[in-house]
Amino acid sequence: MLLTLQNFLSHSVDESIKWQSFSAQLNADVYVESPLEGVLIFRPTGNLPQQKHIVLSSGIHGNETAPMEICNQLIADIASGKLKISHALMFIFGNLPAIKQQTRFIEENLNRLFAPNIEGDSLEVPRAKALMQQVSAFFKDATGERYHYDLHTAIRASKNEKFAVYPHLHGKAHSKTELQFMSDCGVNTILLSQSATTTFSYYSSRYHDAHAFTVELGKVKAFGQNNMNDFVQADKMLRHLIADRELTLSAYEDCPLEIYKVNQVINKHHADFKLHFSEDTANFTDYCAGTLLASESGAKYYAQQDGEAIVFPNENVAIGQRALLTVVPCEL
Ligand SMILES: [Zn+2]
Missing domain, CATH: 2.40.50.630 (OB fold (Dihydrolipoamide Acetyltransferase, E2P))
Incomplete structure (x- = not known):
């Protein structure tokens, strides 16, 4: 199992491996579980009151490699004990057939299918349903705050290279703390969505009351061609989020945020x-x-x-x- 976790991404897309669910005590501090192909859950052992429940998804678009590489390394570092966890974590590699083929999707954009009543014939529809079930089960017992960062890279260059879409909150207040976290991740452009959508982050925000964002971390590149220096800040803050009970963030006034609405x-x-x-x-x-x-x-x-x-x-x-x-x- 340790071998699997050292490269969970390639394990998830390797056609020569017949996938099987597993769960085990990883070490004295961490319990690990893979209930579905491309989905991995880590839970701290013992009673940690008010722990966060954090979902990190990537590969919802199969050719957006950098976030997958970042998450794959986080998984490996948790497995080896190098990265400690203070919270329940769910990692999701989204569109596995598209990741194998290094394409955005096979038949349909997966990130338009996260609606509880979704129907359709495409290859992506059953995957969207299964992922919604997993997220729902994961958040069900959460007593503390819930988070879902759906990590992407954009097709085209951006004047503001890193940006995040804040799903429509239907009147709930936007969280300044979350924007401070985004800013410390190097994501200073925030787009406030003004309507219901069927994206993965909207799903978690709307139906599970999670702090959720679609985060665009840069431009699409092939596996191995990403300059990981571009992602240092995001990687550092994700490790901080995972390992520490509380986040230390820059003051809101000091964050160079640019906020837009649709x-x-x-x-x-x-x-x-x-x-x-x-x-x-x-x-x-x-x-x-x-x-x-x-x-x-x-x-x-x-x-x-x-x-x-x-x-x-x-x-x-x-x-x-x-x-x-x-x-x-x-x-x-
Ligand atoms: Zn994307």
Whole structure:
């Protein structure tokens, strides 16, 4: 089992290994369990009142390698005893067939399927259901705070390389402490979502009352090609989160945060949907009011305010799906 945990990621995607669930006392301090392929739970042994329950997911998009490499190393270091744990932890490697093929998804974007009543025929639907079940079981007995950081890397470069999406809270207050944590991870651009979605982080936030974020840690690169120096701060803070009972964070006033809220959600309705900026335009590039951003049969989409910026543009999405978000600066 120790061998498995030294490289749980490759164990999870190795076709020559027939996967089996396991659970065992890892050492005097830690109990380990793998209830589902690509899912691993560590629990501190003994009675730790008010321990946190923390989910770290990666590989929800199969080609977003850096977060998987970070989590795989965290797992290895917990297994070897190098990294102590003070909280219950769940690691998830999301879309295993897509990770094997080094592609974003096989049939459908997994991160649009985290809805409790999801139905569909794609390969990804049963995986989304199974992961929701796992997260639900994990959070069920949590008496302390719950956390879910869903770790990604973006397809395109970003003017603000690291950024996080804060799911819509339906009137609950945003947590400044969480933004301090993000900032100390090197994630200083925060996007406040303004509506219900079917992302993994929204699922944990909405249905399990977790502090949850979709965290974009940089640009997509192949396994082995990530410069791990780009992720030092995030890695350090995740280790801090895992090992220490309490987090020590920079003061909110000292965090160089830039906060945005969504202004327009632009869905593709026709096959001729077209973006009016170049393919390699960085996320968070901003425009003057009146700039034509996208068009399709019967519709034109303009920047409505000065400083309105584009995020996640993708004219190749399926019809009916989101092709572009626009955001504007705001205060918490
Ligand atoms: Zn992603």
